[in-house]
Amino acid sequence: xxxxxxxxxxxxxxxxxxxxxxxxxxxxxxxxxxxxxxxxxxxxxxxxxxxxxxxxxxxxxxxxxxxxxxxxxxxxxxxxxxxxxxxxxxxxxxxxxxxxxxxxxxxxxxxxxxxxxxxxxxxxxxxxxxxxxxxxxxxxxxxxxxxxxxxxxxxxxxxxxxx
Amino acid sequence: xxxxxxxxxxxxxxxxxxxxxxxxxxxxxxxxxxxxxxxxxxxxxxxxxxxxxxxxxxxxxxxxxxxxxxxxxxxxxxxxxxxxxxxxxxxxxxxxxxxxxxxxxxxxxxxxxxxxxxxxxxxxxxxxxxxxxxxxxxxxxxxxxxxxxxxxxxxxxxxxxxxxxxxxxxxxxxxxxxxxxxxxxxxxxxxxxxxxxxxxxxxxxxxxxxxxxxxxxxxxxxxxxxxxxxxxxxxxxxxxxxxxxxxxxxxxxxxxxxxxxxxxxxxxxxxxxxxx
Numbered sequence: 162x163x164x165x166x167x168x169x170x171x172x173x174x175x176x177x178x179x180x181x182x183x184x185x186x187x188x189x190x191x192x193x194x195x196x197x198x199x200x201x202x203x204x205x206x207x208x209x210x211x212x213x214x215x216x217x218x219x220x221x222x223x224x225x226x227x228x229x230x231x232x233x234x235x236x237x238x239x240x241x242x243x244x245x246x247x248x249x250x251x252x253x254x255x256x257x258x259x260x261x262x263x264x265x266x267x268x269x270x271x272x273x274x275x276x277x278x279x280x281x282x283x284x285x286x287x288x289x290x291x292x293x294x295x296x297x298x299x300x301x302x303x304x305x306x307x308x309x310x311x312x313x314x315x316x317x318x319x320x321x322x323x324x
Numbered sequence: 325x326x327x328x329x330x331x332x333x334x335x336x337x338x339x340x341x342x343x344x345x346x347x348x349x350x351x352x353x354x355x356x357x358x359x360x361x362x363x364x365x366x367x368x369x370x371x372x373x374x375x376x377x378x379x380x381x382x383x384x385x386x387x388x389x390x391x392x393x394x395x396x397x398x399x400x401x402x403x404x405x406x407x408x409x410x411x412x413x414x415x416x417x418x419x420x421x422x423x424x425x426x427x428x429x430x431x432x433x434x435x436x437x438x439x440x441x442x443x444x445x446x447x448x449x450x451x452x453x454x455x456x457x458x459x460x461x462x463x464x465x466x467x468x469x470x471x472x473x474x475x476x477x478x479x480x481x482x483x484x485x486x487x488x489x490x491x492x493x494x495x496x497x498x499x500x501x502x503x504x505x506x507x508x509x510x511x512x513x514x515x516x517x518x519x520x521x522x523x524x525x526x527x528x529x530x531x532x533x534x535x536x537x538x539x540x541x542x543x544x545x546x547x548x549x550x551x552x553x554x555x556x557x558x559x560x561x562x563x564x565x566x567x568x569x570x571x572x573x574x575x576x577x578x579x580x581x582x583x584x585x586x587x588x589x590x591x592x593x594x595x596x597x598x599x600x
Contacts, residue, residue: 172557172558172561174543174561174562174565176538176539176540176543176565176569177539178538178540179538179539179540179541180540181540181543181544181561181565183553183557183561185557188554190544190547191544192540192541192543192544193540194540275541275544277544277545277547277548278548279547279548279550279553279554279557280547280548280549280550280551280553280554281554282422282425282426282551282552282554282555283422284548285434285435285548285549285550285551285553286421286422286425286433286435286474286475286551287451287452
């Protein structure tokens with residue numbers, strides 16, 4: 162098993178300890194923490210999971226385990242950043258993050274991927290109104306506090322949704 | 325020629341804003357004066373007939389007791405049909421700003437409030453109604469220089485340029501326009517590097533307990549507020565990367581603006597000292 166990352170249709174931005182990957186096909190952005198970024202960087206289809214664990218250990222300066230790599234590969238696969246999602250070999254059960262931390266004791270080794278959907282121009286500059294008169298249905302609105310804007314919408318000229 | 329071009333257009337004007345050329349034509353010359361006050365800050369009138377976006381505004385005429393509809397078109401797409409002129413102008417202003425924000429070739433527009441403080445910018449990204457303008461107004465009252473209450477205009481070097489339209493301050497159902505001078509402040513003119521990016525939203529009774537974000541998390545959090553990110557992801561991400569590189573990024577829920585503004589200015593000072 163030699164996992165390979167996707168190389169096409171991605172914009173990769175390298176930061177100090179993290180990598181931000183923007184997927185041009187589905188317009189999603191992913192922030193990879195250091196551990197996930199190391200696995201992503203070396204995951205070129207020529208290295209086995211054990212070799213990747215060795216590289217992770219060397220670059221993080223802490224004892225890494227193939228289970229860390231498997232967890233990173235699971236998450237990279239879920240984020241559609243691998244050419245093909247990888248399957249764990251039989252007998253290698255899924256470990257939770259808690260179990261991994263308990264086993265190694267270093268949380269920084271855990272791969273973390275955070276994702277957001279990129280907005281359309283109109284979504285990025287979406288306007289929330291405080292008066293629904295004459296506004297189209299489903300415009301975000303607030304009649305009491307700005308916090309309502311995420312839950313309330315104009316319907317027939319009235320701000321609804323517990324507002 | 326589109327059908328719309330065959331209507332009787334009486335007058336038009338062309339201008340450029342942030343590298344986007346816009347044309348506006350009207351069927352009644354009287355309509356041009358209120359329209360020009362709605363152009364984005366920094367717009368310059370041009371004589372070139374070539375435009376990237378053409379707006380057509382048709383003022384409905386009174387026939388007997390009936391008033392015809394006022395119409396707004398962007399290109400050949402109808403954006404508004406109303407008998408209320410203020411509503412038409414508001415739709416024009418909103419659509420125009422969004423068009424410029426999405427199409428500006430050398431700037432990345434992020435939906436955010438911005439003030440300048442001691443040579444660096446404080447950027448407050450957030451959705452509308454999240455309390456951005458209130459916080460910007462309070463920062464200006466406490467001595468910061470006003471840059472924008474709607475867009476952080478970021479260049480390829482990660483610096484913020486002013487987009488200093490009057491602040492739209494909500495007061496219940498009403499929106500009042502106030503200039504920075506009316507709040508006792510001044511308007512910034514020079515591009516500034518970003519010193520602090522604060523994601524904050526107003527929640528009644530919230531305590532101000534800011535949490536620092538890493539550069540990657542900060543960049544990721546800016547993406548939902550970045551207007552051209554889908555159209556120009558490479559340029560947008562490069563500009564955002566430079567913007568967050570030298571900045572301190574944090575997020576917090578805030579209560580009243582006064583305490584949060586004072587804290588932000590203090591923190592910006594400390595960050596600047598630390599960087600020096």
